[in-house]
Amino acid sequence: MYNDKLEVANKIITDKDLEEIFSKMNDDLILNTQLANQEKIQNEKYEYEYQHWTLKYFDGNFKCTINFYDDTDITFDNYNNFISIFNSRISEIKDMWVRYNISYTIQNGKEQKSISQHIYMSIYEDRMSIDASISSLDNKMSDIYKLIKDKINNASVKYDRIIKDKNKISNKVSFAIGIIPSLIVCTLLAFIPVVRHVYSITILSYPILVLLLTFVIGATFSASKLEPYYKSIMPKKKYDGYDSNRGKSIYKDDIDNFVGTSEIIIGKNINNIHNRKEIEEIEEKYSKNIPYYILTLIVLSIVVVITGFII
Secondary structure, eight states, X not given: OEEEEEEEOSEEEOHHHHHHHHHHHHHHHXXXXXXXXXXXXXXTTSOGGGOEEEEEEEEEEEEEEEEETTSOEEXXXXXXXXXHHHHHSGGGEEEEEEEEEEEEEEEETTEEEEEEEEEEEEEESSOEEEEEEXXXXXXXXXXXXXXXXXXXXXXXXXXOHHHHTHHHHHHHHHHHHHHHHHHHHHHHHTTSHHHHHHHHHSTTHHHHHHHHHHHHHHHHHHHHHXXXXXXXXXXXXXXXXXXXXXXXXXXXXXXXXXXXXXXXXXXXXXXXXXXXXXXXXXXXXXXXXXXXXXXXXXXXXXXXXXXXXXX
């Protein structure tokens, strides 16, 4: 017998991962119940000292308690009822406790060994822990435990590029949104003699003005595109001192707490994977034309300067 505990940190565990684990537990319970019944029928033919059992006195149960955000809870011992509620009300789940136990006796003639194994899962929106007691004499529960560990090890990292590079992603989207109207406005200004003269004598004035206006326009509109998706996945803020010059407290992302917890796709996290995909799609959509925008800026900068000298 060995006991093991897992604390899941900096991982994204999806609802599909959980459902696969629960389904494996149920399948295992059904299979072992069937095998125990078959062994009972087979051993009825033999005297006690000639009986061979791998699941004598088999007793197993799958039980789950779900707490909902409306301050109600339901305890299930029927898998079909449980999985139906899990799938239909997953956005309402605050936390849940899953308990899978099996006990039985292995008998070969007069020799007997009693075995009891369990896997307990405590599941919250920001963490998940597993308490397992697995028998070294029999491997009937090892496949389930291996599946759980595989799901954890192969899960996506919570502190991923989408989180780490938020500023970079926001800047790219801001640039892509703001560059075209900024090019139009700054180019039209070249028709004003005074502005055209400034462009011609200060070569970098046109591209600098374009870039400044780009990020003013872009920041205004990109926030409305990205922030709704970032809102539920970003680290919480923590106090980081007081800025006496600005007269205000400073807060920064609590990265240590963020990577020390996980993201379980239940309850308030139910749209988090969708939100990450939306951010990636927005980034891709607006980033793909940036090289062309930069080339256009360079060409127009040259044209504006030359035009200022000629006219």
